[in-house]
Amino acid sequence: MSQIKHNNHALPLWFTGFAIPLVQVLLAFGLASLLVLSIGESPIEVLGVLIQGAFNLDTGLPSTLFNATSLIFTGLAVMVAFHAGLFNIGGEGQAYFAGLGVALVCLAFGSTLPAPLMFLVAIVAALLFGGVYGFIPGYLQAKRGAHVVVTTIMLNYIMFSLMNYVLRNYLARDAGATDSASFVADAVLPRISALLPFLNFSDTPLNLAFVLALLTAALVWWLIWRSRLGYEIRVVGQNPQAAVYAGISVTKVVVLAMTISGALAGLMAVNVVYGSQARLSLEFTGGVGFMGIAVALMGRNHPVGVVLSAILFGGLAQGGQEMQFEIPAVSPQFNIVIQGLIIFFVAALDGLVRKPLENWYSQKRGAL
Numbered sequence: 190m191s192q193i194k195h196n197n198h199a200l201p202l203w204f205t206g207f208a209i210p211l212v213q214v215l216l217a218f219g220l221a222s223l224l225v226l227s228i229g230e231s232p233i234e235v236l237g238v239l240i241q242g243a244f245n246l247d248t249g250l251p252s253t254l255f256n257a258t259s260l261i262f263t264g265l266a267v268m269v270a271f272h273a274g275l276f277n278i279g280g281e282g283q284a285y286f287a288g289l290g291v292a293l294v295c296l297a298f299g300s301t302l303p304a305p306l307m308f309l310v311a312i313v314a315a316l317l318f319g320g321v322y323g324f325i326p327g328y329l330q331a332k333r334g335a336h337v338v339v340t341t342i343m344l345n346y347i348m349f350s351l352m353n354y355v356l357r358n359y360l361a362r363d364a365g366a367t368d369s370a371s372f373v374a375d376a377v378l379p380r381i382s383a384l385l386p387f388l389n390f391s392d393t394p395l396n397l398a399f400v401l402a403l404l405t406a407a408l409v410w411w412l413i414w415r416s417r418l419g420y421e422i423r424v425v426g427q428n429p430q431a432a433v434y435a436g437i438s439v440t441k442v443v444v445l446a447m448t449i450s451g452a453l454a455g456l457m458a459v460n461v462v463y464g465s466q467a468r469l470s471l472e473f474t475g476g477v478g479f480m481g482i483a484v485a486l487m488g489r490n491h492p493v494g495v496v497l498s499a500i501l502f503g504g505l506a507q508g509g510q511e512m513q514f515e516i517p518a519v520s521p522q523f524n525i526v527i528q529g530l531i532i533f534f535v536a537a538l539d540g541l542v543r544k545p546l547e548n549w550y551s552q553k554r555g556a557l
Contacts (some may be wrong), residue, residue, distance in 0.1 A: 200547060206489045209546050210535065214501070216542065217530035224526065230518055239524070242511025243504035246388070249511065251381060251395040255465070256503030257496075258395075259284075259457045261402040263481025264488060264495040265409050266323075266454035270337075271490050272413055273446035274426035275330070279341030280454040281478025282348035283322045287455025288462040289352060290318030292360065292369055292469035295462075299373035307376040311463045312401070315455040322348065323451015324444065331443040345478075356471060368470035378464035398460035405456060406492040412449075413492075422446050454478060483532045502528060 222232035243253050263280045270277035294314045299307060326340035360369040378397045382390040413419040425432045425442040432439055461473050484502055488494025509524025520526075534542060 200550060204550055205543075205547070206491060206494055209543050210487060210489065210494070210498075212546065213534040213539075213542055214531055217527060217534050220530055221523075221527050225519065225523075228518060230516060235512065235516060235519060235523075238512050238515045239505070239508035241508075242515070243508035246390070248391045248393055249507055251390045251393040252507045253500065253504040254399050255393060255395040255460070256506050257499040258399045258402045258460045258503075259477045260480055260484045260499035260502055261406060261496055262457040262460070263454050263478050264484030264499055265406060265481075265492065266450045266452075267481045267485035268488070268490045268492070268495055269409060269413070269422070269453060270446055270450040271485060272419075272426045273422045273442060274429065275327075275337050275443065275446060275450075277323070277326075277341055277447065277450045277454075278338055278479070278482065279323070279326060279344050279451070280457075280481045281474050281476070282341070282345035283319045283451040283454040284457040284474050284478050285345075285348045285352055286322040287315040287319035288458035288469055288473055289355065290314040290455070291458045291462045292372075295372040295376065296360070296370065299376040302376065304376050308378065308397075311459055312456070315458045315463075316452040317455075319455015319458075320448045320452035323454070324448040327444040327447025327451075330447075331440040337447065353471060356469060360469060362468075368466075369468045372463070372467045374467070377467045378459075394465035396460070396464035398456075398464045401456070401459065403496070405453065406496050409453070410492040418442075418445065454481070480528075483528065483535075487531065487535050501531075 218236070222236075225232045225235050242249050244250050263284065266280050266283070267277055291311050291314050294310050295307070298310060302310060322344065326335075326337045326344060329335040329340050330337045356367065356369065362368060362370040380392065381388070381395045381397070381399070382392050384397070411419075413422065421432070421437045421442050422445075424435065424437055425439050425446075429439050432442070457474065457477060462469055466473060480502060484495055484498045487498035487501070488496070505524045505527055509521065512519055512523065513521045
């Protein structure tokens with residue numbers, strides 16, 4: 190739906206989905222500026238370095254888009270589950286397990302399959318392994334009443350331990366190593382810098398998985414708002430009792446939604462394990478599974494919002510790294526502080542910011 194109702198006036202999507210989140214981001218940066226002033230630095234200088242580091246065409250923009258690629262996948266995963274009334278906190282473990290699947294097929298078939306087919310096989314492996322790990326908490330909630338929040342958190346720790354065991358004992362490139370052997374170079378996803386040399390990008394990890402992420406976002410939009418399954422997911426998420434009366438199987442929808450959510454989180458491994466590192470390593474997810482929650486919240490659980498939010502958080506991560514070199518007086522964790530403030534205004538204080546703005550807009554529209 191492109192509009193919602195509030196105080197008998199239609200509020201357009203551009204206002205509820207973009208203008209209000211923009212105000213929340215500006216408030217977060219405003220509060221962060223006060224913190225910068227407290228340590229004797231210029232907020233304008235810090236913001237300039239942050240933006241320049243995140244979006245310069247040499248290394249900044251491609252690195253930002255690489256970061257955003259993983260966040261798009263995990264943000265979409267949280268979004269799909271949310272529309273079904275579920276809160277998937279297991280994106281980290283689901284992406285981790287998918288990384289194992291990608292590594293297994295790449296090590297087994299990388300030297301025999303042509304690159305385009307290997308790409309498809311890696312995607313299927315990520316989807317299957319991530320989907321299986323998403324299916325488990327979905328089944329436990331639908332059939333056994335085990336809350337998905339609890340099971341996804343617990344399964345994360347199980348997966349961390351399992352990955353540590355498998356990698357160290359079976360896939361490590363040598364004794365004591367914490368990563369696998371490298372994949373065959375010709376089978377790995379090509380970098381954007383090599384495919385599009387006229388862009389003058391440096392050799393950053395940005396690869397074709399970014400295009401896959403955009404296509405996935407479009408597919409998720411179609412799934413949620415144009416398919417029958419998407420309609421059932423939204424009905425179950427809004428009112429499970431009404432879904433039952435309408436003849437919708439809540440059990441089926443919960444299981445499918447969590448399976449799809451896990452599969453989407455698993456695609457993150459295509460970007461990092463297959464496209465960037467070309468090997469499996471411990472902790473390759475780097476907390477991106479958890480950051481997907483913030484991305485989905487910031488993006489108002491819409492694919493377009495998720496993509497934009499992922500670019501914002503990806504830019505903060507890249508700009509924060511640049512700031513460590515340009516302004517050493519500012520803590521390396523400053524970008525994490527900004528991320529926390531954004532989440533604070535978007536989630537914890539959403540009503541405090543959103544309701545006054547919606548009331549103001551409704552009154553203004555009513556006066557015209």
